[in-house]
Amino acid sequence: MNLSELTKLYDFSGRTIVITGGAGILGGEMACALVGCRANVVILDRNPERAAAFQPKLECEPGCARVYFADVLDADSLMAACERTLGEFGRIDGLINAAGGNAPSATTAPERAFFDIPRQAMQQVIDLNLMGTILPCQVFGKVMAQQSEGVILNISSMNAFRPLTRVAAYSAAKAAVSNFTAWLAVHMAQNYSPHIRVNALAPGFFQTQQNHFLLYDEHTGELTPRGQAIIDHTPMGRFGRPEDLLGAMLWLLSPASDFVTGVVVPVDGGFSAYSGV
Numbered sequence: 141m142n143l144s145e146l147t148k149l150y151d152f153s154g155r156t157i158v159i160t161g162g163a164g165i166l167g168g169e170m171a172c173a174l175v176g177c178r179a180n181v182v183i184l185d186r187n188p189e190r191a192a193a194f195q196p197k198l199e200c201e202p203g204c205a206r207v208y209f210a211d212v213l214d215a216d217s218l219m220a221a222c223e224r225t226l227g228e229f230g231r232i233d234g235l236i237n238a239a240g241g242n243a244p245s246a247t248t249a250p251e252r253a254f255f256d257i258p259r260q261a262m263q264q265v266i267d268l269n270l271m272g273t274i275l276p277c278q279v280f281g282k283v284m285a286q287q288s289e290g291v292i293l294n295i296s297s298m299n300a301f302r303p304l305t306r307v308a309a310y311s312a313a314k315a316a317v318s319n320f321t322a323w324l325a326v327h328m329a330q331n332y333s334p335h336i337r338v339n340a341l342a343p344g345f346f347q348t349q350q351n352h353f354l355l356y357d358e359h360t361g362e363l364t365p366r367g368q369a370i371i372d373h374t375p376m377g378r379f380g381r382p383e384d385l386l387g388a389m390l391w392l393l394s395p396a397s398d399f400v401t402g403v404v405v406p407v408d409g410g411f412s413a414y415s416g417v
């Protein structure tokens with residue numbers, strides 16, 4: 141393959157990629173990159189107005205972007221978004237499941253023992269991360285099965301390899317996302333088409349709204365002991381930036397990874413490789 145053929149692998153012209161949680165920090169960064177690679181990108185979010193923050197960036201790029209409401213825990217809203225996407229673009233080539241996250245109410249703290257965390261708080265985090273990945277895979281994966289082609293990219297976490305302290309429900313849910321990624325990869329390839337691939341990214345620690353309270357002291361703005369411990373355990377010595385995910389994301393969505401399915405790729409500055417000694 142020469143340079144021009146290699147570059148073409150990342151030309152997403154005519155390909156439609158749906159991103160759940162696409163109005164969020166990481167999903168939004170991926171949306172902008174994909175529109176820059178000429179894709180048709182459909183951002184689905186429970187709070188679509190959040191996409192206004194990067195709308196001007198989307199408009200400067202050569203691809204095409206749409207922002208629709210959908211709740212990943214509501215199959216009807218996902219099916220409506222799927223119909224709308226097919227009506228507009230005719231096919232669905234990729235799905236990125238970026239809706240997810242932890243909740244302070246499901247996190248242990250000096251004032252919140254594990255034993256006292258309400259079931260509802262735990263359930264909410266498990267539902268958002270696990271069912272919020274499975275339901276879009278059912279709705280959009282069915283279209284891929286009909287097309288005999290498509291790529292799914294789930295978002296796991298460092299917590300899936302070894303759980304971090306304090307976030308029991310989030311860790312369990314992300315471990316299940318990694319497990320489900322492998323399961324669905326095998327299921328799709330064996331039952332529908334070897335041209336349907338399912339992989340996941342496991343981001344390390346990125347400074348975002350959701351984890352700010354765990355990484356920084358809200359009064360002093362200094363790193364918390366937990367934030368410092370993460371930096372100390374990251375050989376590259378820094379938190380991730382959203383753009384750090386883009387290379388692995390584009391690779392896993394593109395034909396460059398045609399023989400890769402069922403894997404979880406860490407993008408973590410070496411966190412998961414480091415034993416601590």
Ligand SMILES: NC(=O)c1ccc[n+]([C@@H]2O[C@H](COP(=O)([O-])OP(=O)(O)OC[C@H]3O[C@@H](n4cnc5c(N)ncnc54)[C@H](O)[C@@H]3O)[C@@H](O)[C@H]2O)c1
Binds near residue numbers: 268298
């Ligand atoms: N930020 C990190 O360091 C980090 C690390 C590892 C994994 N992750 C994972 O990456 C993904 C994206 O995280 P982020 O930091 O961009 O979070 P974010 O909060 O910025 O984005 C999440 C988006 O999902 C949307 N959303 C929430 N519930 C929804 C629902 N029910 N239906 C539809 N949309 C919904 C939110 O409105 C938001 O726009 C999550 O799965 C998160 O767990 C993040």
